[in-house]
Amino acid sequence: MIGIRIPFFPPSVNEAYFTKGNLRVLRPEGKRFKLEVQNYLGKYCADFLRLFQRPDEEYEILFIMHFAPDTIYSKTWPEKEGVRRHKKNDASNRVKLIEDAIASCAGFDDAQNIISSVMKTEVSPGQQPGVEIWAWGEEEDGPVASFVGRRTPPAARS
Helix, strand or coil: CEEEEECCCCCCHHHHEEEECCEEEECHHHHHHHHHHHHHHHHHCHHHHHHCCCCCCCEEEEEEEEECCCCCECCCCCCCCCCCCECCCCCHHHCHHHHHHHHHHHCCCHHHEEEEEEEEEECCCCCCCEEEEEEECCCCCCHHHHHHCCCCCHHHCC
8 A cells, every 4th residue: 555645636527628529638727737747746756656567457546635625515504494515526526637647657557446436525724635545556455445355356266
């Protein structure tokens, strides 16, 4: 297991891509974010990237999205009638650009990510929004694999 924290926050897939015919095309904002993550990973996260350099290995990744204050919960819930507890702020559609940036930097195919989990939380006081990323290779189970039962690659099942 290895973990890192990137000190910036990804745009949503809806903000990062547009559809042109049958293609999903990365917008300039998405390209900038992906490049920013790649530069950060290359400069500060060599040990993290080394985990992903094993051909054909399967990975479990946990993304913890630390949102800015007041972006997850409605301030007026439950006092104000008709107000929902949670604001519209989807964490899961912010993972794709980060997965792509990791894959580009480490030189692997993100199809090897067998388990990807996403959690959202507000940043702690004094912290900036950002993303914690925890990763496990095949030699150890992460929290989801441990919960559902040890995952065994098909070649090892015979």
